[in-house]
Amino acid sequence: MTAEAGLPDTLRDLPAWTPGPVELADLELILAGVYRPLTGFLGSFDTAMVIAGGRLADGTPWPVPVTLSVPKELTDHERLVLQDPEGVPLAVLRVTEAWQDPTSHGWRLAGPLEALRAPAHGPFHGLRRRPDELSIPQEPPAGKLAQPPEGGRPPTPPVNKLVVATREPLHRKQLGQIRQVSERLGATVLVLPLLGGEHDESLVRALLGVRRELPDGAQIVPVPLPVRGAEQADPERDVQLQAHVAAAYGATHLLADQDVEGTAVPTVVPEPWAYDADVEVWRPVARIEPDHVQAELTRERLDELLDAGEPIPDWFTPPAVARELALARPPKLSRGITVFFTGLSGSGKSTVARGLADALIERGGRTVTLLDGDVVRRMLSSGLTFSRADRDLNIRRIGFVAAEITRHGGTAICAPIAPYAATRAEVRRMVSAVGDFILVHVSTPLEECERRDRKGLYAKARAGVIPEFTGISDPYEKPDDADLTLDTSRMSPREAVDKVLDLLVDGGWVRPA
Ligand SMILES: Nc1ncnc2c1ncn2[C@@H]1O[C@H](COP(=O)(O)OS(=O)(=O)O)[C@@H](OP(=O)(O)O)[C@H]1O
Numbered sequence: 001m002t003a004e005a006g007l008p009d010t011l012r013d014l015p016a017w018t019p020g021p022v023e024l025a026d027l028e029l030i031l032a033g034v035y036r037p038l039t040g041f042l043g044s045f046d047t048a049m050v051i052a053g054g055r056l057a058d059g060t061p062w063p064v065p066v067t068l069s070v071p072k073e074l075t076d077h078e079r080l081v082l083q084d085p086e087g088v089p090l091a092v093l094r095v096t097e098a099w100q101d102p103t104s105h106g107w108r109l110a111g112p113l114e115a116l117r118a119p120a121h122g123p124f125h126g127l128r129r130r131p132d133e134l135s136i137p138q139e140p141p142a143g144k145l146a147q148p149p150e151g152g153r154p155p156t157p158p159v160n161k162l163v164v165a166t167r168e169p170l171h172r173k174q175l176g177q178i179r180q181v182s183e184r185l186g187a188t189v190l191v192l193p194l195l196g197g198e199h200d201e202s203l204v205r206a207l208l209g210v211r212r213e214l215p216d217g218a219q220i221v222p223v224p225l226p227v228r229g230a231e232q233a234d235p236e237r238d239v240q241l242q243a244h245v246a247a248a249y250g251a252t253h254l255l256a257d258q259d260v261e262g263t264a265v266p267t268v269v270p271e272p273w274a275y276d277a278d279v280e281v282w283r284p285v286a287r288i289e290p291d292h293v294q295a296e297l298t299r300e301r302l303d304e305l306l307d308a309g310e311p312i313p314d315w316f317t318p319p320a321v322a323r324e325l326a327l328a329r330p331p332k333l334s335r336g337i338t339v340f341f342t343g344l345s346g347s348g349k350s351t352v353a354r355g356l357a358d359a360l361i362e363r364g365g366r367t368v369t370l371l372d373g374d375v376v377r378r379m380l381s382s383g384l385t386f387s388r389a390d391r392d393l394n395i396r397r398i399g400f401v402a403a404e405i406t407r408h409g410g411t412a413i414c415a416p417i418a419p420y421a422a423t424r425a426e427v428r429r430m431v432s433a434v435g436d437f438i439l440v441h442v443s444t445p446l447e448e449c450e451r452r453d454r455k456g457l458y459a460k461a462r463a464g465v466i467p468e469f470t471g472i473s474d475p476y477e478k479p480d481d482a483d484l485t486l487d488t489s490r491m492s493p494r495e496a497v498d499k500v501l502d503l504l505v506d507g508g509w510v511r512p513a
């Protein structure tokens with residue numbers, strides 16, 4: 001890595017691009033040597049071979065396509081600066097191939113990377129380590145040192161290293177299993193929190209909170225390894241990638257839920273454990289008396305307890321972990337939520353949204369921000385037109401603000417037309433990552449909206465004075481994923497508001513009146 005200086009003169013004229021979150025994580029791991037033998041992003045042939053058979057073109061096993069998407073405009077340059085989301089240059093890509101993905105037809109660039117600067121890390125940056133920065137050699141666990149042969153050099157002690165790569169906190173069961181496996185293998189333990197979710201800091205805190213319950217000397221090193229997109233989300237290949245990462249960090253074994261063949265280091269699947277409720281300890285199922293009661297807390301039950309704000313039992317997880325679970329999934333009554341109205345102009349979105357905001361404020365207990373279509377157009381999105389691109393940008397801006405409000409436990413009520421399903425889905429994804437999202441389709445028929453014509457816009461649209469008018473000369477894609485549908489030609493505004501309130505009360509987000 002070069003020193004923290006500005007961009008070298010020779011690179012200033014190169015085009016720059018900010019890769020997506022998974023690609024940035026890949027870039028960091030390539031530069032850190034964690035993805036060796038990869039030295040850059042893959043080309044079309046390597047990618048096809050990896051997808052088809054889990055091997056690079058030269059036969060080296062590699063589980064997932066590590067590729068870089070770019071807009072077409074960037075495909076005819078020899079070099080490209082890759083930067084972080086704040087625009088800080090991280091690396092230079094020497095382009096060896098520009099290629100088009102055969103399925104999505106999106107453009108990709110391949111080629112080796114040259115590091116410019118180590119990526120800046122936020123919270124817990126002090127824990128990050130590249131493999132070459134780990135404190136090696138590590139001491140073998142006490143009692144495992146072989147005796148030196150007489151007169152000869154002492155042999156290097158066989159040191160096993162168990163890597164536990166996880167996107168979830170460790171509960172009492174997993175902690176017991178890790179202690180058992182590491183003892184059996186005579187292994188030191190390295191926990192790799194796999195970052196890339198909305199609750200990264202919470203995950204790291206939850207793992208630091210159980211440090212004392214891990215085998216002595218266990219290290220915790222966060223590694224950016226987000227879950228890949230749907231088309232690549234294959235649990236076996238994820239384990240294989242984790243095994244590559246583990247190998248780079250010197251692992252001899254990787255703890256896994258399932259045995260996977262051909263991994264870079266062997267996987268170890270712990271034997272099943274359960275809570276022996278009679279003697280109040282976790283232990284291997286095989287060692288629980290047949291007449292004893294075994295307990296487990298399912299994921300569904302855990303979520304129910306968290307949603308209701310009820311305590312997580314101490315037998316299941318240590319208090320430090322329970323605290324983090326509650327922070328990552330707050331009780332529904334205080335969890336952030338976005339209620340997103342969509343529908344034609346004049347369908348009643350603003351009227352119902354305003355009525356809902358008033359009702360929630362009157363009840364108390366929730367902070368409310370109303371992002372009405374017209375108001376947003378004046379403030380956040382002034383200057384935007386009603387072209388498809390501008391409407392999408394407008395909705396994304398609303399989604400961004402709504403997601404921030406939701407992240408901080410607020411209630412965002414949005415009421416734009418939002419005519420395109422794909423953009424609405426994008427907003428649903430953004431918000432759902434940090435809280436809850438409810439889509440309300442105000443499905444009032446066009447004829448009724450046009451009859452109301454509160455602002456005289458339909459008349460102008462029919463006369464051709466306003467072009468690209470939704471429902472007249474521009475499309476509206478009806479949602480098929482609405483959580484509630486309201487046809488306001490058949491109900492009063494009060495009834496419409498009550499239907500949304502009922503949904504919020506039934507779902508647990510709002511206290512019954
Ligand atoms: N061409 C065209 N098409 C649709 N609507 C138009 C247009 N020109 C102006 N208006 C007025 O703008 C309001 C819709 O803005 P939105 O931001 O909600 O639209 S979008 O979601 O970006 O499509 C909409 O307000 P509402 O009636 O509250 O929906 C209209 O008053």
Ligand SMILES: Nc1ncnc2c1ncn2[C@@H]1O[C@H](COP(=O)(O)OP(=O)(O)O)[C@@H](O)[C@H]1O
Nearest residue numbers: 344345346347348349350351488491492493496
């Ligand atoms: N049940 C109802 N819900 C909402 N609006 C209604 C209803 N019945 C009649 N209206 C009237 O329809 C018009 C809807 O306008 P508005 O709320 O601004 O719609 P939008 O925001 O979708 O453009 C208002 O004049 C409102 O009084």
